[in-house]
Amino acid sequence: MQQKTVAGPLDAANAVVQTEIEARLARHAQALAQGDVEACLQLYTADAIVRPANMEPVRGHEALREFFSRWFGAMRIHNAKYTTDELEVAGDSAYQIGRYEGEVHANGQAGAFSDRGSFSIVWKRQPDGGWKYHRGIFNSSLPPDPATSSKGRTE
């Protein structure tokens, strides 16, 4: 995928938004490595909905707090990196399509495995002018673990 280029004066505005949201995702990556639940929550609107694979959608800060608490009880993500493939801003909303990668370190276990995948995020401009993650979904691009795969399933 090529990054979307928007001609004209929107370029500068989009670049500003892209810089901000990528900085937010970079801070989120640090929080994932540190297991910092409260820092993770800073990324999201109060009524954000996140749609991880293989579980029900996670709705709102309280559910996200539990989600990240459980996550960090099991693992940390090191060197998470988010790459923007597309970003389009319209009014107080923006959508971003991109890719992620990172190292998954299971708690209490030596070694790690790499994961990479894609994500779609709808960002919402906040009253203070900043942007927060409002709706999103992400998937690993790697084949499922054979132990839990379901040959022939449909989506």
Add this chain to the structure above:
Amino acid sequence: MLVLGVQESDGRYVMSVASNGTGLTTADAAALRALIAPWTAACLRQDWDSLLQMCTDDIIFMPPNAPAAQGGAVRQWLEGFPPISGMAWDIEHMEGAGDLAVLRGWVTMTLDVNGEQVRFQASDIVVSGAWAMVDAIITGTSTPRAGGVLTRTDNKALFVMRRAADGSWRIARYQFNRNVPAQRRP
């Protein structure tokens, strides 16, 4: 500024007030709703030419556990999808404020391969200028047939829809995954 209202009519929610500015207008809402019938017909016929005409040329499908499919690869993905013997959509709720609008609806599908009964629920549509985001939930219950393979479909999805040059709304990005862990088969 967009102002939308919703009212119930004969047990159905309909949009009652038009936009007075940018964002979702009554015409936009009608156009988005108008995609339902031809999309359904194309799915039932496995008419991927027609279906792809409802998508942008650079359509991207982002299924789980596989690389994103773009352009021609989407057709391959569609050609691998089980035949759909039954499908229906409806819109349950629509509302908006500012340059955002939210819509909820559902679709049911019966897939021939596994005999599944699948319920689709679009929980949000956010429309902003030239694009719209559809945040969807897809749930299903297995209906095994003789010789069929038991599966459960319980998915969620996010669509980004883009207004094309001719003013029509087309699906531009589509990412989905499961709500439950994949189940091992006996």
